[in-house]
Amino acid sequence: MNETRPSSKPLYQQVKQHLVYRVLKGEWKPGQCLPSEMRLAEEYHLSQGTVRKAIEEMASEGLVTRQAGKGTFVTSHNGDYQPFRFHRLYRNAGGKVAGNEATYLETRQAEADERIAHGLHIAPGSTGTESLRLRHLDTQPVLLERIFLSDDLCPEAWRILQQHSPGSIYLILEQEYNLLITKVVEQVRARAATAEEARFLSIEPGVAVLEVERVAYSLGGEPVEWRTMVGMTDTIHYRNEMG
Amino acid sequence: MNETRPSSKPLYQQVKQHLVYRVLKGEWKPGQCLPSEMRLAEEYHLSQGTVRKAIEEMASEGLVTRQAGKGTFVTSHNGDYQPFRFHRLYRNAGGKVAGNEATYLETRQAEADERIAHGLHIAPGSTGTESLRLRHLDTQPVLLERIFLSDDLCPEAWRILQQHSPGSIYLILEQEYNLLITKVVEQVRARAATAEEARFLSIEPGVAVLEVERVAYSLGGEPVEWRTMVGMTDTIHYRNEMG
């Protein structure tokens, strides 16, 4: 297979790029199994080692998961995959703030304000679904979440969110809209609590609160979800490990 | 080389482990060059491919840097290596908060308080060096830093810090104490500014500020540096990308 290709990039990079494209267009859905290395090697007329290197890179980026003896599977948020890999909020004592202690306050149709429009790269005033959730630690409210999904990518999302008990939004995005969240960008700020936030969090207005503003991106790099998480940091903190 | 080793771990993992140990004990210092793949393969009586896989993992973890045609080098904070890879504070407009706009306020000997002692796993009251720095954006003060280095790992650090113009602490740690920082853990909180912070940052006491508490770990996993960074978030924010 040494046909003196003028194409600059290494073969395994080209294979990887093509496989990512095929995952993206849904040829193999999340949870499903890719063809084996041998089959792909035959298909692309390359050696097993070259295909392996392509798949290994995809695995290291979390796009697929490999299991010896079974096969290579497209990463899914359900299944055995870590559901809280994007959570950076921890109780000051120790463990993560789990998702099962949340209550929906409200889910409604809404329009994107300036800030949301900027984050999702959509026009201000675009319609979508807005959802408010309150997370508790023991019985104490600690975190107020505001989530926005654009109608462009997630039409009728409010219907689905109203039905579901508070679960993983990203699981719903994957199952209902075939949108796999692979990247999030968060901006953290400190500011004074608004009157509304103070009411929900049982604190005084003006107290210092942490605000995490998140934009979640799909596998294709499209901004999908915008959310803010607001809470006091007497019981929780934002934690980030690098290196 | 298939001598039916009972040793459970793969060969390339064992090689990697041994190479990391050799880097750790200073056989090759930061910036220096490791032996070539061929030489190491001969030394360990293994094939080049196996040694390559060991080195590739070290490179992906940032321990070494590889350059085709030249060799494999132990990662150094000077040289061409990215100096701000642990910085997560950005101006709200755009770019990172650079390090060259800092002024030293004070560097002195000090004792570890409860919080520092907890972060660095040392006894409260242990002696060390404490340094205060103020970072500016244009002419406006935006960030107050408090840095603590234990005398155990960094004896006489105050002498060095007093001499240096405000530069990278991690470069000094590497050059003076042979401590290569490879991991940091940060906790972010919101709270009201103290009177001292308000004075330095030219704000009112009680205003909401962001506090980043960082512990930096050396290649061996030892906690080396403790620091807090405090600032308002009208001009800067903490930004984190995941995925």
Add this chain to the structure above:
DNA sequence: CAGTGGTCTAGACCACATC
């Protein structure tokens, strides 16, 4: 020019899953 890492091949054996 010789030496380096980067790519690619073709084969081997292994531990593990599934049937």
Add this chain to the structure above:
DNA sequence: ATGTGGTCTAGACCACTGA
């Protein structure tokens, strides 16, 4: 028993670096 990914080998050619 068959097929999967995981490890390991031995050799090839390439682009790049530096003397």
